[in-house]
Amino acid sequence: MLKITRLKLGVQIVFFLLIVYLGYAGVRLIEWKNISLVLPTLSCYYTNHRIAQCFIRSLQEGLSAGWKVGYSTLLVPVILLVIFGLIFGRAWCSWVCPLGFVQDLSIRIRKLLKIGYYNLSDNLKQVSVLVRWIFVIAILFIAMGIGIPHFFLKEYQYDLITPFCQICPSKQIFPFVEGRFKEMFTVDTISTLSAVMSYLAIGVFVFYLLTTSFIRRMWCRLCPMGAILGLFNRFSFLSLRKEGKRCTKCGVCQRSCPVQVTEVYEEKKKEKIASSDCTLCFRCVEMCPEKDALKVGLFKFPIARSKYKRFLQSSAVKVTKLQKENSR
Amino acid sequence: MKTNNDPKYLPTLDPAEKDELQKAFKAGVQKTVAENIEKMKQVPNRPKAMEYFDQVADFFGQREKEIREFKAQGGKVIGFACMLAPVELILAAGAIPVRIDSGFYTPSKIGDRIVPVEVCPVVRSMIGLAMANLYPYLEMCDVIISPNTCDGKTKVCEILTDAFPVWEMNVPRIKDTPQAKSYWLEQVKEIKGKIEKLTGRSITGKAMRTAIETTLKATAASRRLLDLRKGSPLISGRDAMLVDQMSYFDDLKRWTDKTNLLCDELERKAVDKSYVAAEDTPRILLTGSPMIWPDCWKIPNLIEESKPQGLIVADEFCSGDRIYYDPVGVDEGSAGDMLKAIAERYIMPCTCPCFTSEDGNQDRIDKLLTLVKDYKISGVIYHVIRGCHLYAMEYMRLKRLFEKEKIPIYYLDTEYSREDSGQMKTRIEAFLEMLATKTQTDDLY
Numbered sequence: 096m097l098k099i100t101r102l103k104l105g106v107q108i109v110f111f112l113l114i115v116y117l118g119y120a121g122v123r124l125i126e127w128k129n130i131s132l133v134l135p136t137l138s139c140y141y142t143n144h145r146i147a148q149c150f151i152r153s154l155q156e157g158l159s160a161g162w163k164v165g166y167s168t169l170l171v172p173v174i175l176l177v178i179f180g181l182i183f184g185r186a187w188c189s190w191v192c193p194l195g196f197v198q199d200l201s202i203r204i205r206k207l208l209k210i211g212y213y214n215l216s217d218n219l220k221q222v223s224v225l226v227r228w229i230f231v232i233a234i235l236f237i238a239m240g241i242g243i244p245h246f247f248l249k250e251y252q253y254d255l256i257t258p259f260c261q262i263c264p265s266k267q268i269f270p271f272v273e274g275r276f277k278e279m280f281t282v283d284t285i286s287t288l289s290a291v292m293s294y295l296a297i298g299v300f301v302f303y304l305l306t307t308s309f310i311r312r313m314w315c316r317l318c319p320m321g322a323i324l325g326l327f328n329r330f331s332f333l334s335l336r337k338e339g340k341r342c343t344k345c346g347v348c349q350r351s352c353p354v355q356v357t358e359v360y361e362e363k364k365k366e367k368i369a370s371s372d373c374t375l376c377f378r379c380v381e382m383c384p385e386k387d388a389l390k391v392g393l394f395k396f397p398i399a400r401s402k403y404k405r406f407l408q409s410s411a412v413k414v415t416k417l418q419k420e421n422s423r
Numbered sequence: 424m425k426t427n428n429d430p431k432y433l434p435t436l437d438p439a440e441k442d443e444l445q446k447a448f449k450a451g452v453q454k455t456v457a458e459n460i461e462k463m464k465q466v467p468n469r470p471k472a473m474e475y476f477d478q479v480a481d482f483f484g485q486r487e488k489e490i491r492e493f494k495a496q497g498g499k500v501i502g503f504a505c506m507l508a509p510v511e512l513i514l515a516a517g518a519i520p521v522r523i524d525s526g527f528y529t530p531s532k533i534g535d536r537i538v539p540v541e542v543c544p545v546v547r548s549m550i551g552l553a554m555a556n557l558y559p560y561l562e563m564c565d566v567i568i569s570p571n572t573c574d575g576k577t578k579v580c581e582i583l584t585d586a587f588p589v590w591e592m593n594v595p596r597i598k599d600t601p602q603a604k605s606y607w608l609e610q611v612k613e614i615k616g617k618i619e620k621l622t623g624r625s626i627t628g629k630a631m632r633t634a635i636e637t638t639l640k641a642t643a644a645s646r647r648l649l650d651l652r653k654g655s656p657l658i659s660g661r662d663a664m665l666v667d668q669m670s671y672f673d674d675l676k677r678w679t680d681k682t683n684l685l686c687d688e689l690e691r692k693a694v695d696k697s698y699v700a701a702e703d704t705p706r707i708l709l710t711g712s713p714m715i716w717p718d719c720w721k722i723p724n725l726i727e728e729s730k731p732q733g734l735i736v737a738d739e740f741c742s743g744d745r746i747y748y749d750p751v752g753v754d755e756g757s758a759g760d761m762l763k764a765i766a767e768r769y770i771m772p773c774t775c776p777c778f779t780s781e782d783g784n785q786d787r788i789d790k791l792l793t794l795v796k797d798y799k800i801s802g803v804i805y806h807v808i809r810g811c812h813l814y815a816m817e818y819m820r821l822k823r824l825f826e827k828e829k830i831p832i833y834y835l836d837t838e839y840s841r842e843d844s845g846q847m848k849t850r851i852e853a854f855l856e857m858l859a860t861k862t863q864t865d866d867l868y
Contacts, residue, residue: 211759211760344599344772346772350754350767351752411755412636412753
């Protein structure tokens with residue numbers, strides 16, 4: 096049986112190579128009649144040759160160009176976001192996003208060293224949700240503000256152009272991945288504000304580095320892209336489904352969830368588990384020891400189910416030489 | 424083996440009386456065991472692999488010798504009074520875990536000298552065993568781990584402190600709050616420290632990993648047997664219950680191998696269609712107070728021997744299918760994570776009625792309903808041994824729910840003694856008759 100985690104790793108590697116390195120093979124921004132491909136995932140501007148746009152980048156660019164010129168350019172990105180979001184929900188975060196992959200790598204390294212992790216307390220979890228929405232609101236406010244003529248933010252349009260991208264940790268990570276180490280901690284000294292933004296970016300990056308291994312998927316909990324995609328989790332075609340009656344409430348799903356979703360453990364009545372935190376990585380499905388209790392659903396059809404055999408395969412304690420393969 | 428000079432509960436018995444009691448006990452137990460096995464052998468097409476479990480079922484056999492030798496070489500034996508004790512940690516420290524729940528009738532009469540007869544017979548029997556030093560597996564224990572679950576278990580281990588060192592574990596009665604989880608984890612950590620001190624071996628991550636692997640394999644084998652009981656009658660319920668219960672004191676690896684062998688044989692039997700009962704035999708689910716080998720075999724014997732016959736296909740006993748059902752789910756391999764996984768495995772999926780919450784013991788109800796569906800149960804027998812208040816008190820809720828779902832459920836309250844056998848027989852027969860007619864009429868329409 097194919098392990099979900101292994102499949103996911105494969106998908107992540109493929110997308111990482113596509114998004115980061117396809118540019119080196121000569122592919123440029125994928126466009127059709129001046130409409131470029133916009134993905135609801137990091138496809139960072141700071142890579143050398145990006146093949147697609149990050150939705151957050153498009154949003155900022157569109158809004159700050161003002162309603163006359165810019166807002167019409169947002170139509171395609173928003174339509175693409177709705178389509179992608181409706182199909183896959185936040186699965187983009189755990190299966191495609193290159194930054195998510197980089198985070199998974201650091202978690203894997205920690206696992207190999209057999210070091211434990213920390214969980215956020217319930218309060219801090221709420222704070223993280225708040226932070227990601229503050230990011231969204233700040234992006235909207237600054238970018239729209241720049242777009243309004245005679246508004247005070249207009250003055251700072253060159254210092255605050257695409258404000259989130261200026262502080263996003265991928266600004267340092269992708270130059271690193273591509274070997275351009277000199278470009279990593281550049282400080283913009285054109286004005287005080289842009290210098291402040293540069294130092295803020297370094298601060299965010301240091302925070303990222305400190306937390307990446309020890310709090311699982313910390314950046315995903317703060318990412319504004321995740322906040323927006325999370326809205327689609329409720330409606331997405333790909334979903335996490337649960338048969339509450341079969342759940343023994345053993346709590347394994349809750350413990351193995353990298354973003355500490357509690358609904359998957361608590362919910363006993365609703366069939367669809369739609370938490371805006373859930374990145375649909377389906378670690379819970381493979382770790383669930385109860386047959387058919389958790390399912391990966393496409394619409395209402397289950398495409399993968401939890402079973403004891405899958406559990407044994409995915410558990411960190413490997414069971415070698417099980418006398419005869421168990422049918423569960 | 425006394426821990427203090429001034430016993431709180433247990434009186435010192437006259438050595439001559441003790442000797443007499445021991446002899447009588449051994450003879451009595453061997454007689455009951457032989458009788459029960461003889462009855463189980465009457466089942467047509469009984470799997471040959473059961474022979475091994477028949478041997479283990481005799482308490483004074485090979486396994487006792489093995490443990491004695493192990494002890495002579497300086498090994499430690501750790502007894503535990505309830506299935507909430509973390510077996511993995513005992514295994515990881517290289518000690519032998521032995522579950523000391525008692526299913527003996529005669530010692531319960533000795534226990535009557537200290538506690539009133541209203542107290543549950545498991546408790547009275549355990550007291551009797553300790554008082555007269557009857558049961559080899561209890562006698563060999565270096566220490567007893569006692570999770571304070573039900574009222575009986577909570578107090579019996581206080582009484583046992585007169586004879587053994589006892590490590591108590593405080594079980595949170597409301598289990599799924601974060602506080603309860605961290606509290607229980609602290610208890611498990613403490614027990615881990617104590618085990619390390621007793622055995623002189625530190626429980627490393629590697630040792631824990633191996634121990635978890637052992638129990639995961641046991642769980643896989645146990646679940647395999649359960650799966651085989653979902654279909655046509657391949658094994659009698661008593662045999663399956665015996666297999667489950669022999670994990671109380673058998674070597675877990677060997678138990679796993681033998682259970683797998685049994686499953687292999689059952690798979691072959693499924694192909695040959697050699698069944699232990701007619702295919703339309705009413706399928707019974709047992710739930711409630713544990714039925715412990717050998718003296719509590721009265722009810723299962725009656726069910727499977729009565730006319731019309733019933734077939735026990737599943738149970739929800741802490742002495743049965745639940746022992747190795749829930750696995751330790753380790754997400755990451757660090758020592759802390761493994762310990763957390765071990766701790767959570769013991770309380771979180773546990774359906775013991777000693778747990779409570781706002782929505783009641785909903786987990787147990789869901790589990791029972793799932794069992795009824797998966798095992799195509801015709802009727803549920805709710806077994807309560809007198810004095811088991813927690814199970815008795817949960818009955819009414821279950822009865823209402825099951826009646827709403829149109830699942831026949833029948834309450835049986837009994838004792839370890841055989842005095843009520845006749846009455847039990849009549850009651851069980853009446854229930855099974857009802858089920859049998861129901862299946863027949865269901866077939867008609």
